[in-house]
Amino acid sequence: MGKILDGKALAQHLGRNLAEETNSLKSHGINPKFCVINIGEDPASKVYVRSKRKKAEKIGIKQVVYQLPEDESEEDVLRLIDRLNADEEVAGLMVQLPVPDQIDVDKVIERIDPEKDVDGLTPANIGRLWMGKHFVEPATAAGIIALLDHYQIDLNGKNAVIVGRSNIVGKPLAALMLERNASVSILHSHTRDLGELTRRADILVSAVGKPHMIKAEMVKEGAVVIDVGINRVDGQLMGDVDFDQVKDKASWITPVPGGVGPLTVEFLMEEVIKLTRRQHGLD
Numbered sequence: 324m325g326k327i328l329d330g331k332a333l334a335q336h337l338g339r340n341l342a343e344e345t346n347s348l349k350s351h352g353i354n355p356k357f358c359v360i361n362i363g364e365d366p367a368s369k370v371y372v373r374s375k376r377k378k379a380e381k382i383g384i385k386q387v388v389y390q391l392p393e394d395e396s397e398e399d400v401l402r403l404i405d406r407l408n409a410d411e412e413v414a415g416l417m418v419q420l421p422v423p424d425q426i427d428v429d430k431v432i433e434r435i436d437p438e439k440d441v442d443g444l445t446p447a448n449i450g451r452l453w454m455g456k457h458f459v460e461p462a463t464a465a466g467i468i469a470l471l472d473h474y475q476i477d478l479n480g481k482n483a484v485i486v487g488r489s490n491i492v493g494k495p496l497a498a499l500m501l502e503r504n505a506s507v508s509i510l511h512s513h514t515r516d517l518g519e520l521t522r523r524a525d526i527l528v529s530a531v532g533k534p535h536m537i538k539a540e541m542v543k544e545g546a547v548v549i550d551v552g553i554n555r556v557d558g559q560l561m562g563d564v565d566f567d568q569v570k571d572k573a574s575w576i577t578p579v580p581g582g583v584g585p586l587t588v589e590f591l592m593e594e595v596i597k598l599t600r601r602q603h604g605l606d
């Protein structure tokens with residue numbers, strides 16, 4: 324069986340370091356603070372907001388949640404973003420996705436000051452990411468790179484195949500893997516013969532949201548398999564990868580839960596601290 328890439332343990336370890344760093348900032352009168360704007364009642368969003376709050380509390384970061392009604396107007400959301408952009412106490416700011424239909428998600432994200440864009444989703448920060456000149460990294464992608472680094476899995480010259488091309492996972496991860504000199508392919512719902520391409524992967528990442536779609540026959544013997552997918556099936560959390568089948572073929576594999584998920588929350592906090600330090604000219 325492949326060895327487990329234990330994201331939960333790594334997140335706990337990194338969390339302790341971050342708590343120390345936060346304490347040290349506080350001893351210099353700097354109080355890291357970030358804001359989450361959540362619009363509407365999406366149950367998954369509420370779970371994510373709660374888990375961020377728990378993590379922030381543990382590390383000593385102040386998190387303020389703006390819970391807005393389902394029918395909030397775009398104009399009011401933009402006004403709130405403007406106010407938080409101008410607030411010197413706020414180091415980081417994010418809008419929980421998805422947003423209700425009356426709100427243009429691109430317009431809302433574009434309004435966030437790139438210096439406070441803790442998710443790294445503004446056009447300016449996506450541009451910086453692809454130029455290799457970024458000061459903030461989307462948390463899930465950053466967490467995956469940290470996990471590979473922690474287990475000393477080198478990306479240089481490897482074939483990395485990412486299934487999924489979203490702005491929050493697939494694309495930023497491709498940029499960070501390219502930076503590490505991997506040869507990166509991004510697959511999506513229009514890709515023909517997915518299995519033929521995934522079988523070429525030394526490092527295979529699935530970020531789709533379809534339970535158990537990655538089967539053993541789609542994986543090369545000895546591949547490193549990273550499962551980003553979070554699917555709820557009959558009240559149970561399940562990844563995109565059919566773990567029981569694939570674990571015997573993979574050299575390394577992430578479990579769901581306990582793999583990429585805890586690192587995403589951890590790295591969001593890392594980004595808050597990075598932005599706080601930058602705001603105070605500490606880097």
Ligand code: NDP
Nearest residue numbers: 487488489492511512513530531532551552553583584587
């Ligand atoms: P999106 O829905 O934005 O993107 C899904 C991607 O999968 C799209 O690019 C889509 O292709 C592609 N896709 C859909 N069906 C297929 C298929 N049959 N074959 C190949 N590609 C396909 O999702 P997200 O990126 O936001 O999230 C993906 C998954 O990761 C979800 O389960 C989500 O819950 C989870 N997630 C987990 C995180 C964590 O911390 N572990 C963090 C963020 C997300 P196309 O572009 O053509 O539509």
